[in-house]
Amino acid sequence: DRRKKKAVILELKIAQSTKNLKETALQAIKQIEDKRYAEEFFDDVISDIYCYGISFYQKSCIIEVKKIK
Structure with missing residues (x-):
């Protein structure tokens, strides 16, 4: 963000079917x-780090979010 207090890390994956969208995310x-993609953001300036796992199969999509800091 503009205040440099938050970071977001995205990882996108293709699922094999709609049945395993959540598992893939x-x-x-x-x-x-x-x-350790977030390791470089673990400093005193960044207060929040969010990880987004995005899984899609054709036109279906699921997003999982985890706050790691």
Whole structure:
């Protein structure tokens, strides 16, 4: 944001079917955590870090959100 207090990290994944959209979105969040994408934002200036796992299959989409700081 303009005040440089919040950060948002997005990971997008393609699901194999509409049945596993939620599972794929959760895997996206897990990838953000495992690969430490947010590590560079862990300083005193950033107060909130949000991870968005976005999974889609054709025209269907699910978004999972996790606040990690």
